[in-house]
Each structure stands twice: as C-alpha cells, then as structure tokens.
Amino acid sequence: MTAVAPSTKKAVTLFHALSDETRLALLERLKDGEQCVCELTDAMKAAQSRLSFHLKVLKDAGLVEDRREGRWMYYSLSSQAIEELEDLVDSLKKAAKSAGSARRCC
Amino acid sequence: MTAVAPSTKKAVTLFHALSDETRLALLERLKDGEQCVCELTDAMKAAQSRLSFHLKVLKDAGLVEDRREGRWMYYSLSSQAIEELEDLVDSLKKAAKSAGSARRCC
DNA sequence: ACCTCCTATCAATGAATATTGATCTATAAG
C-alpha cells in the first residue's frame, strides 16, 4: 500500500555500497572492532588507493565512521545506516509474508 | 570473529539486485501482491524489455518468483532471499552494537 | 626546514551494467 518509497535514493546508495565483495570484506573485518587503514590494507593485501576508495563509498552510505588519530585513520561500523537497512528489509519481509493474492490482469 | 563470510558471492548478488531504483520500485509494487508484467509496465511507464531485464535480475537473486498463467507471467515476492537478507543485516547490527575497541595499530 | 609515513584524491584505462529497439518463442483466439 506504500505509495512510493520516500527515500529510494538513500536505499539505492545503501544497497550499492553493500554490493561489492571488497566492501563486504571490509565490513566483515570491522566487525572485530575499529581498525586503521594500514591494518586493513595489510590484512587484505589490497592496494591502498583501492581500499581508500571503497571505504569512502561505505562512509558516504553511512555504514562506517572514520576518526583521525595522529597520522592514522580509524574506521568502524556505524549503527545508524544499519538500522535503516533493517527497516527496509523488515518492510519487505512483512509484505512477502502476506502472500500475493492473484489478481485478474490486463 | 567471523572468518570470512562463506557466501559473500550470494550477498553481493542480493545487494546488487537491490541497488537499483527501478528494481526497488518493482519490489515496492509487488508488496501489494502478485502482479503480471503487463500491469507493471503499465504502472511504471517503462519499456517492456527493460522491466523484463530487471525482473530477471531480481529473480536470479531469489527475491521474486514467477509463475506462468496462459500468456501472462505473474511475479511475486519470495520470502526466501529476504530471510537471508535479514540474517546478513542482523549480523552487521550485532557487530555494530559492540562498539569498536580502539586497538594499537601499525 | 626536511624527510618519512599514512592516507586521500585524481586521471586514465578497463570491466560491468543499463537502455533501446528488434527479433524470437509461446499461448491463445479466430
């Protein structure tokens, strides 16, 4: 019954940020807690500019936060966007449960 | 502490399917119940081949199911993939809550 | 001031994706 998702753009951004193997791997690592970029590049054997790019995508989507400490940048999960995600998935789930009533068409 | 998500590929596919405005709009419509392609093309004023393409992406990701009835194809939400989504988001949420413990680095 | 280390950004290339219009298949109706 929902008219048109009010913030479709936001949802697209969120899901897009999650739709990449490298970025999911980053989030997976951040589940263990805050980490600095050097640690991530090291652990993932990835080029620095590559991770920097992906971390920016995650940050722009609101999925991670960054914090500077000296010359290091620390990244960590941000629960904010994750809750929005939860809501999106929830509304889908509810709708999926109330099975589709076949309607005459065309 | 999770090693490496076992089915990262699956997650990427799921999130990618959701990372498009047209596809989110389709899902939004399907929340109201099963609908045939002609109804969707009509309502969304989109080219038929375009929707067919996006519906395929959604179907390949397991987010929708199709059913043929005469010459019409009916699409509906599939709760299967949606539950996988829920799990993915859940594990992120839990990790985000146990705030990141800053660790010495580099 | 200089040099070094950590990270972000930029420019160029290459790879995936989306869009369009045309064609093909299947089902139904006459």
Add this chain to the structure above:
DNA sequence: CTTATAGATCAATATTCATTGATAGGAGGT
C-alpha cells in the same frame, strides 16, 4: 493455419563502476 498478444532474449550503445599508478596533503620525527 493465420494472426495477435505477452514476454523473453539479443545486439548495439551509453553509462557507470572499479582498478591502477601517480600525485598531493597532513602529521610526526630529526
């Protein structure tokens, strides 16, 4: 059997995204 309709698929193009290597900035250390 012919025609019409619903939808999928294909080929070509346009667009968007990721990767790489180079450069630039900012913070410490000497």
